[in-house]
Amino acid sequence: MARLAGVSTTTVSRVVNGRYGVSASTIAQVRSAIERLGYESSLVASSLRRRKTDVLGLVTHSFQSYTAEVLKGVMDALRQSGLDLIIYADSDLYGTYAEGWEQRHLSRLAGTLTDGCIVVTPSGEIRSSTPVVAIDPATDSTVPSVTAANFEGATAVVEHLIELGHRRIGFIAGRSELVASRSREEGYLQALARAGIPADPALIAKGDFHPGSAAPLARALLERPDRPTAIFAANDDMALTTLEVAKDLGLSVPGDLSVAGFDDIPEAALAEPALTTVDQSVYRLGYEAARMLKALVRGEWDGPHQIVLPARLVVRRSTAPPRAAM
Amino acid sequence: MARLAGVSTTTVSRVVNGRYGVSASTIAQVRSAIERLGYESSLVASSLRRRKTDVLGLVTHSFQSYTAEVLKGVMDALRQSGLDLIIYADSDLYGTYAEGWEQRHLSRLAGTLTDGCIVVTPSGEIRSSTPVVAIDPATDSTVPSVTAANFEGATAVVEHLIELGHRRIGFIAGRSELVASRSREEGYLQALARAGIPADPALIAKGDFHPGSAAPLARALLERPDRPTAIFAANDDMALTTLEVAKDLGLSVPGDLSVAGFDDIPEAALAEPALTTVDQSVYRLGYEAARMLKALVRGEWDGPHQIVLPARLVVRRSTAPPRAAM
DNA sequence: CTGAAAGCGCTTACAG
DNA sequence: CTGAAAGCGCTTACAG
Numbered sequence: 204m205a206r207l208a209g210v211s212t213t214t215v216s217r218v219v220n221g222r223y224g225v226s227a228s229t230i231a232q233v234r235s236a237i238e239r240l241g242y243e244s245s246l247v248a249s250s251l252r253r254r255k256t257d258v259l260g261l262v263t264h265s266f267q268s269y270t271a272e273v274l275k276g277v278m279d280a281l282r283q284s285g286l287d288l289i290i291y292a293d294s295d296l297y298g299t300y301a302e303g304w305e306q307r308h309l310s311r312l313a314g315t316l317t318d319g320c321i322v323v324t325p326s327g328e329i330r331s332s333t334p335v336v337a338i339d340p341a342t343d344s345t346v347p348s349v350t351a352a353n354f355e356g357a358t359a360v361v362e363h364l365i366e367l368g369h370r371r372i373g374f375i376a377g378r379s380e381l382v383a384s385r386s387r388e389e390g391y392l393q394a395l396a397r398a399g400i401p402a403d404p405a406l407i408a409k410g411d412f413h414p415g416s417a418a419p420l421a422r423a424l425l426e427r428p429d430r431p432t433a434i435f436a437a438n439d440d441m442a443l444t445t446l447e448v449a450k451d452l453g454l455s456v457p458g459d460l461s462v463a464g465f466d467d468i469p470e471a472a473l474a475e476p477a478l479t480t481v482d483q484s485v486y487r488l489g490y491e492a493a494r495m496l497k498a499l500v501r502g503e504w505d506g507p508h509q510i511v512l513p514a515r516l517v518v519r520r521s522t523a524p525p526r527a528a529m
Numbered sequence: 530m531a532r533l534a535g536v537s538t539t540t541v542s543r544v545v546n547g548r549y550g551v552s553a554s555t556i557a558q559v560r561s562a563i564e565r566l567g568y569e570s571s572l573v574a575s576s577l578r579r580r581k582t583d584v585l586g587l588v589t590h591s592f593q594s595y596t597a598e599v600l601k602g603v604m605d606a607l608r609q610s611g612l613d614l615i616i617y618a619d620s621d622l623y624g625t626y627a628e629g630w631e632q633r634h635l636s637r638l639a640g641t642l643t644d645g646c647i648v649v650t651p652s653g654e655i656r657s658s659t660p661v662v663a664i665d666p667a668t669d670s671t672v673p674s675v676t677a678a679n680f681e682g683a684t685a686v687v688e689h690l691i692e693l694g695h696r697r698i699g700f701i702a703g704r705s706e707l708v709a710s711r712s713r714e715e716g717y718l719q720a721l722a723r724a725g726i727p728a729d730p731a732l733i734a735k736g737d738f739h740p741g742s743a744a745p746l747a748r749a750l751l752e753r754p755d756r757p758t759a760i761f762a763a764n765d766d767m768a769l770t771t772l773e774v775a776k777d778l779g780l781s782v783p784g785d786l787s788v789a790g791f792d793d794i795p796e797a798a799l800a801e802p803a804l805t806t807v808d809q810s811v812y813r814l815g816y817e818a819a820r821m822l823k824a825l826v827r828g829e830w831d832g833p834h835q836i837v838l839p840a841r842l843v844v845r846r847s848t849a850p851p852r853a854a855m
Numbered sequence: 856c857t858g859a860a861a862g863c864g865c866t867t868a869c870a871g
Numbered sequence: 872c873t874g875a876a877a878g879c880g881c882t883t884a885c886a887g
Contacts, residue, residue, distance in 0.1 A: 212858090212882090213859080215881095241636065243632075243633055244640075246638065247573050249880080250573055250881090251862095251863045251880080251882095253863085254863080271597035274592045282620055285620060286620050288619075289615055290618070294609060307569055310569030311569055314569075314574065315863075330567055469594075470796065470799055538874090539866080539873070540874075541865095542865065548866095570864085571863095574864035574866090575864080576879090577864080577880065578878075640880075
């Protein structure tokens with residue numbers, strides 16, 4: 204240890220943490236030893252002793268484009284704040300994400316490592332001894348959370364399709380334990396209902412937000428004799444997959460099929476054709492969650508505990524009137 | 530603690546860790562208490578006591594598309610391995626990334642939290658008490674590392690431009706402390722030299738890989754009276770920025786200007802026009818680094834300590850013969 | 856101004 | 872089969 208170089212560990216600790224009451228010469232001595240050994244105090248040990256680390260945690264179970272956007276927002280909100288970020292991701296040892304991953308990771312970190320945590324799309328209720336903010340929480344969750352106006356966004360995109368003249372509109376849903384997913388489905392149903400179009404259960408497919416889950420579903424929808432003239436996927440990853448499936452099947456978009464997504468990830472604007480979607484600003488979801496957690500940790504938060512960010516319809520080239528109606 | 534529910538902490542620990550020599554009835558008792566309290570052993574405390582955590586670390590100083598791809602590769606390599614991942618990112622408290630961030634983060638984690646670490650684009654030499662693998666290391670680094678064939682890739686892309694007929698080819702460099710960056714510049718110079726084209730220092734701009742850094746540089750290059758007919762940016766993020774700057778200036782790509790990048794991030798293929806670039810498979814960089822670290826940690830690695838992955842020229846629509854030569 | 860001691864939450868020999 | 876004690880690397884009262 205650095206203590207061999209200088210004197211007691213107490214003193215080293217004082218120097219490292221800039222406490223008062225150490226003679227200038229001792230400080231210099233310790234500093235040089237630290238320099239020489241490249242010593243850095245262990246995050247683990249100090250976090251165990253103090254009850255505070257100035258480190259925030261984020262737990263997630265995958266790294267998709269969505270996650271990357273969330274992270275950018277989180278990091279920007281934390282910039283220069285003096286709070287670092289630790290992201291915990293597991294190796295999925297037991298396959299298909301054993302239920303309760305978020306709770307397990309959270310408990311391991313919240314022990315003493317982090318002062319608070321952001322949980323990305325948790326699938327159930329959560330408890331923790333330190334503050335938690337959920338991004339796109341589970342349906343029955345009561346923890347502080349940040350979500351987009353999923354219901355309104357979905358309604359808007361489906362109304363857009365209806366206005367174009369579509370009547371048979373397929374829907375590829377996301378993970379049903381998330382409010383985000385449920386709200387989008389309700390928005391879809393609501394828009395149909397308002398337009399007096401009966402919902403056809405055969406046109407509703409159950410995906411899980413991962414691009415891979417959408418391929419067989421989109422294919423099944425599109426190979427039906429009475430295939431839909433438009434498909435609304437509950438997120439962009441699945442919508443982009445639908446675009447590819449349509450291409451494989453020789454269907455032109457938006458000529459033969461209109462496709463719309465949700466999220467507005469960067470790839471959406473760059474797709475061919477560019478994807479009509481709902482901008483829920485995933486970046487802002489991350490940004491606001493981090494801002495809220497930061498204040499919560501400092502005991503300074505006085506806003507609402509459930510934040511809903513506006514969602515905005517973004518019309519691009521992947522949607523157009525159906526052939527029949529042209 | 531859970532111990533209030535059952536009996537001694539020793540016994541609880543034995544149950545949690547599945548050690549032998551606990552009566553079935555005690556196990557049941559402790560299990561139920563654990564269940565009731567939602568107890569999870571603290572990662573911090575147990576890591577301090579054992580010297581092993583089955584957690585790997587990754588330190589980075591930003592989240593760009595590049596980082597997201599690296600992470601996907603790392604997670605795939607770790608899938609089902611029983612090794613979790615902790616990513617540490619700092620809030621850049623002192624601005625513009627105080628030199629030595631990688632060493633500081635590493636020391637804090639390597640204390641006892643992680644069994645080994647991946648460091649993304651470190652800017653200097655690194656030392657650690659646990660195994661380390663660098664992705665795109667600093668120029669003078671000797672730690673185990675994974676890099677792409679940067680020199681060959683850059684040579685190939687510049688030769689491609691020369692074959693198209695370009696003679697004035699601009700270059701936007703990356704962070705000069707990284708081998709990746711230096712090698713790409715050398716590849717650029719080499720290709721020019723081989724073709725007997727004198728390098729013009731005025732056409733070489735110093736970027737830092739971030740998209741923002743490239744905007745003023747690209748603009749300066751393109752506003753020169755003797756502007757280049759092609760620009761090769763040291764990574765895709767900067768090449769995509771160059772595409773936008775060209776658009777702003779009313780220059781058509783590839784009509785008025787050819788643009789090429791390096792990396793082949795997902796956005797490259799989706800850009801308008803699609804970007805000619807070098808596929809260095811950032812995903813594989815992450816994948817191989819994780820595979821190597823995993824073996825190193827287990828003491829099973831017997832391959833070379835410096836891995837170079839092949840790079841491949843990907844010609845898309847952003848490069849074409851210059852107008853004059855058409 | 857400096858150090859010895861206690862304790863953060865665990866795990867691991869060591870006794871019983 | 873079970874528990875008291877020591878110790879992982881720190882920090883923080885408490886003495887000197």
